[in-house]
Amino acid sequence: MSRLPRLHSSPDRPVAGPSMVSTMTSLKRKAITEDDEEAMDQPKKLPAIGRGHQSRPLQPTRNATNLTTSRLNGTTSRPLTRPQAPNLTTSRTTRGTSAPPTSSSSRSLYSSTRQPAKAPTTRKDLPIRTASGPTRCISEDDKKIQAIANKVESWQSMHGNKLAGLEADMAAERSKVADLEANHNFLRKQLEDAKTQELLKQRELSNVSDEIEALKKRHARELKDLEFDLKREVTAAKDELANMKSRHARELMDLEMDVKKREREIQQLQEDLRLCRGDLERERETVSTLKSTISHQSNARIALGTENHALQSQKTALQTELDMYLATISSLNLKLEASQKEIDALKHETMEAETARRKLHNMVQELKGNIRVFCRVRPVLPSDLPSPETPPDSSSSGFDLAERLKEEMRANIAFPDRLDHKEIVVASSSESATGQERKEVYNFNFDRVFEPESSQAEVFEEISLLAQSCTDGYNVCVFAYGQTGSGKSFTMEGGPTATSSGMIPRAVEQVFQVAEELKRKGWEYKMEGQFLEIYNETINDLLGKGEFDKKKHEIKHDPKTNSTRVTDANVVPLHSPTQVRSLLAVAQSRRSVAATLMNERSSRSHSVFTLRISGHNVNTGERSEGSLNLVDLAGSERLNASGTAADKDRLKETQSINRSLSALGDVIAALGEKGEKGDKHIPYRNSKLTYLLQNSLSGNSKTLMILNLSPLAAHLNESLTSLRFATKVNNTTIGTAKKQVRTS
Template sequence: MSRLPRLHPSSSPDRHQSGPSMSFSTRQGSLKRKAQDENFNIAEQQPRKLAAIAEADTNQPLRPSKAAISKLGKGPPPLTKPRAPPLTTRRTDRATSAPPRPVAAVRPPARPTAVKPTRGTSTTVDGKRFQALEEQISSIAAAREADTARLAADASRLAADMEAERSKVAELQANQRAMSQQLTAAKNQDIARQRELDHASEEIYELQKRHSRQLEEKETELRRKDREVRELKEELRAFQDDLERERETVKSLKATISHQSTAHVALSTQVSAMQAQQAAMQAQSDVALRDKLDITLELEAERKRRVELEQELREAETLRRKLHNQVQELKGNIRVFCRVRPLLSSDMPLATPMLSPSSTGSGITTPTDSPDPEEEIKRREEYRAQMGFPDKMDHKEIVLRSSSESATGQERKDEWAFTFDRVFEPHSTQAEVFEEISQLAQSCTDGYNVCVFAYGQTGSGKSFTMEGGQSEATTGMIPRAVEQVFRVAEELKSKGWEYKMEGQFLEIYNETINDLLGKGEFDKKKHEIKHDSKTGRTTVTDVNVLPLASATQVRTLLSLAQSRRTVAATLMNERSSRSHSVFTLRIRGENPLTGEACEGSLNLVDLAGSERLEKSGAAGDKDRLKETQSINKSLSALGDVIAALGEKGEGKSDKHIPYRNSKLTYLLQNSLSGNSKTLMVLNLSPLAGHLNESLCSLRFATKVNNTTIGTAKKQSRMAGSS
């Protein structure tokens, strides 16, 4: 049975009391436990403390505050500070009601010695104690009512605060959702604007390209118009001179007619006088006849002068051809040009793209738009070979430098200098290169054999130099030379020259000649090379030789031949030419006025790239290995022919020239002998990794440049002879 805590030493009931005091103690303990239960229920009904706004989560339940937990966890407060809830009236009445009277116990028989206390005295003492307890219970009830009121007020205030905090949280969440939607819309708008910017950049780039093409076309048209204007001015000046002479003649004739008319009127009015003056009029008529005769003689003299001028013009054209040939011979019948191609983006390995977080927030990273420009320039300098062009005036020198570390740790620097007839830097255009070659194309129309061939390692730009690209600015040497020949032939028509042209396009693949303009499959016909020692003409059996009427037709044939040429991918070039291509343009010209005729040929050769097996990766492929061996063999034979020609030019007339060691050298026999003007275009790669191959090519080109092949002979004959 529970007991109330001790209130005061004087008011605590006796432990061994019985009857009403024991019943009251039991009832007081019951009230104490009920008050504790109600306190616990009130504590559970109090509002929980809200979490911080930054940590708020609407899906998590509210947690009770630490103050409420401390209040509930400590149990009922001491009686000096009562916190029990208010008691009901029924409980209060039960607590203030008088205790039941004790039933008199059955006493044993009375003993004479015992003194029995009176009933009135015991009831008085119990009544005082009960009244004191009732007062204490009343004070406890009052205190509990006060605590209950305060707790209710605190609960209502906490509920209001919690409702305010909840409204703030809801408002913040709504603001957060609105801001998230605005951020998403802004990002989408930024992406759309970026796409529009990219599209606009592409359109600007296309407009710039179109503007550049139109500008080049307009400049070409302007130059043509200027040339036509000059020619028209010359013709106009000549016509004006003729007109002035005719005007003078007409004026004199008009004066004579006027004079004769006056004389006729005078004679008509003076018939008699005319008879008398017949002799004088006869004299005047003789004078008029003499004037007419003089005019006729002057006209005949002018006609003879015109014939003489035409003859002088033809003689001047012959003299021009002779002087042009002398200039070419002074430059050397075998010349070497060196061209360094620019560094391309495909020459460098792809850099690792920089990643940036995705705008969708999914955690996926996307590559950035472009690398750092400074980093791109640094990478280009690392891959570019150290090449210098010290001759800024004549552009005839190229210098290669290399630095390496020796076994002792010292830095070793090497430098190689080479000199050629012309050196083209990486920024040189196709037009600048052809400007130096155009004079050789002029020699072809004058009746000389001309050979232009491109030499260099795989991927150095030989095919681009000879065949070119798709645009007008990137047109190669072959179509430009053909256009030059057709243009010169058209200009010489006014001087009496008539030209006929025909062309062929051959490929030498694995020491086998293929006809790139043929209609059948390769290797179906066996082609043989034949040289005519009398005429100096080289022919190949069973090949298609097509008559050419315009430069446009030649371009079509070049496109067809290029599509049929043998190419393959190697480690050094994705589309490497695996064969030598030889385009031959034969020209026959006649001048009926002078009885002169000439015949020349233009050989434009695109050699296959020289390469090493370990560099090109051809050792692991049987077909590539065979091709590489055949290419290197033919290029080696070309080097032997050049060396033998050099020794022969030094005075060893009995030196044997090994033309038959390769189909390539045998086909170009007349182009590499003294009957031709030869130009070698050495193509170099700008990469530092190709430095050794570039040095080998430069040394070979130097050997060619120092070779003398003699004086070119003009292939001319009289018109009408076979």
């Protein structure tokens, strides 16, 4: 239902009449001046009707002319009439607005139609607020009246002679305005009734809508409750159906498992039945076989019974004999136990006697101050055998031929002392000028003589006590002497295996072992090692990083500590015996060697390995400093025998080696004369070797010389020379070794 605009009017407010219009016109005309004549062509605005009065202008109605019927209260109203506006052809008409016509056109239009024209829209058309009430809106008819009044005023100002006609027209227009006002009042009343009916209908419609909404909400809640109950029932039905299905499935599965179990049991019973039938057949066969066997066994039992009686008699005789043997064995065991006890006691006494003898011998050697000398004869090596010019006979094997060649090449060397192993006898034969054969026998005695069959372990067993003495604060020196190829390097350095290792690695291992044992007594040891070479009277550092002869090494002796140092020599801290073996391998690869006629790899220099040991007892505060010098001397050889006279370098090396060994002999001889005469100059400085070993040869250390001999008859003269030199050394007195111990 469309709403109509409400017409605001008040019955107590009078509508503007003709007198009011004329009064306003006269007042307006008086205000016009001569200067405004040019502006007279424009329409003049009339004051709003009812300004300054209590009357309220009517408001225009929307679509009032087209309203024919009304649905108010279900009744039909008569159509309302509205006066038509004048047709203005000279200006464009709009709703509530109109352009002012010119004077000529206005006059013609007015005279022909006598219809009022629409007033132009101005600010006065807008709602105006009076002092007595709220804002009032000007209706469409009021706008027309204003337009007419404006035209009348302009026409009166321009054409005073037409005033009377205009007043008549204004009267007619006023009557029309009165009709319009009455029509507006009637329409307003109908509109108010329609609004009232509409409000009632709207209230009823609102109430019905509320009831419908309430019913919808109630129905929705009931529908939701119904759906929830239905879903719950469906879910319960589904769960029950699922439970029934699962229960039926389990029952079906159990039935199937029972059927399978029954089938397996039937198969097992059938298999057992088959096996039982097979066993029954085998048992029947066995029974038949046993019956035949019983018949044979019964015959055999008779024969065995006879044999058993014979064996019983034989057993009795053997038991008697066995008792006799057991008695004899018991008596022999008693005798054996008694003999074993006697043997153990004798061995113990022998060992104690040997230990006491060695201690007494060492004490005597220390009191006498002699240099101890060991002699070792190497075996004949395969390299010593000449290559055969003719192949051996088929009747003799290669081993027999080698043994025969060894016997022919071996010198006549005997070892008569089988108990103490201190004597060596060398026999030689020669022809005199008269052609007679002359035989000579030489006897030599040393502290220990090792035969060719002696092992490295047996040699080291004799010098292990000396190696141990360096941990107690003694200076120990062990040097190997002998001609070229007599086995000095093998004795001192040894071979690659643990069995063939020499004195140097064994002595170092012994020192480490003793140091480890002394840790329980509070001793802590620090060990250092150096490896030097004396080649052509020049000292080379075998553990250095640079080349030889790049540094000049000098020997420095400290008389306070009886220690010897070599300047610019590389001293390596030692932590394990394995490290010493690797150092020996490095030094061996750097040592100067060359081939001669007597030895394919002859040592052309003297090597000196020095192990310095510093100990400290944390319990007593005692300190000890010892050193172990292990010297491998170069081989002594004659120029003619070695074949080095033709080689200038080898000749120089041989002369230098022989000169240093001769200086060693002079030092030992001077030490012997000093022991007899009391005051003798010792020529240590004649050789770098003797000067380096000064503290080891001056009586402040325990010194051991190992004489190495070749077993070949071709080297007999060199061997005799070495034996005589070793005898001289053994008879030399150099003083008593001193223990280097101090208290911190």
